[in-house]
Amino acid sequence: MPNTMPEALLQTREVMISAQDICKAFNGQPVLRKVSLDLMRGEVVAVIGPSGSGKSTFLRCLNHLETIDSGQLLIEGEVLAETNAAGICSYVPEAQIRRIGRKMGMVFQSFNLFPHLTVLENVIEAPMVVKGLARAQIVPRAEALLAKVGLLEKRNSYPARLSGGQKQRVAIARALAMEPDILLFDEPTSALDPELTGEVLRTMRELAQEKMTMLVVTHEMGFAREVANRVAFMDRGELIESGPAAEFFAQPKHARTQAFLHNML
């Protein structure tokens, strides 16, 4: 799909995530049917679609929170899972899965902050435990990240004392502390009161401006339209169509996309 790429990215078309023909069923019920999507370096792709369309499941397959039944997953050119000619899908060994998984950070709808740790401790936990960095080594970076999301003054608060928007911004800082190449967002604003979504979207917009590679499952049409380079529409487990954001919203090709956008806007 080279013609769907923005001009600026054409020169450096480094594929960060390549998902080919991903299939996945829960208890015999197919939730992903041959979904294919590529994510390029520096690109922001929004995945939209009705509830139950499989968009969150697709995202969760990318970093092994769910396992795929068939298809191929490549992360920065490295195989995570592939399916042979006989249709048998296999994953690389556990240690490799973990190493590849670290290239991606993730932000959840329900934040999943660690409630027994302060804001700062939430951010430095993984760098200390996983990367083995000393506290003194990581704290300045963690504080810079907290300042970036506007929450430095909350560094010693526990998550229970934060608003939803603040929690989500801490979650973003926590993910960034591991220095991932790609950030996955699973409906990051869906659990927030409307007046709190703005602050989270603002942070995400800043990341997009810094050319962070992002895959965002969202219901925020405004965000998809303004921030995403590309928009993908999923319905009933299928990826119906994807294209540059402006084009996608102006002239959706597929009838299902048209109907969905008509209902949303």
Next chain:
Amino acid sequence: MEYVLSLLGPLSQGALVTLKLFVITLALAVPLGLALALVRVSRFRALARLVGGYIWLMRGTPLMLQMLFIYFALPFVPVVGVRFDDFPAAVVAFALNYAAYFAEIFRAGIQSIDRGQYEGAKVLGLSYGQTMRRIVLPQIWPRILPPLSNETITLVKDTSLIYVLALNDLLRAARGIVQRDFTTTPFIVAACFYLVMTLVLTWGFQYLEKRYAKYDA
């Protein structure tokens, strides 16, 4: 009053035996219970089922029977035949029995932690072991303190069962004096000893609950 004071010495001797059994049992049964719980929730199905069977056995038979078995019958069991003295036999029985109860408390605590915590840890690159040690287990304490305090207080009183091995615990000491002096006063004094011990425990657990409440909003 003078009579009551004269009881304090001999009853304290008994209370010391009670306390010793209590402390050693707790020190052994809590880690053992935690280990059993971790195996029980692990992905090693066969081991998990084995632990399930162990818990069933330990909770399904009387503690006194277990104690009598370990003291009187174990020495004659082929292969494992070990002979314990009376106090160590009591310690082993108490630790094995209470570990089963503690294991279930720990399991309930571990399973009460939201799946999102595991996922949050996993996407940050933490291994299962790191997730357990750093994320899950620290969070279970405030939740399991109430049942843990229940079990611990029960343990204080269950220690009186060791009279069957002729060990001079607090209650047996009191009973000896009752039979000697033909008065039930020692029972009342012994009850006060137990009450003081459980009161200290109650306060201790209240303190811990308060300390852990800080991050629960």
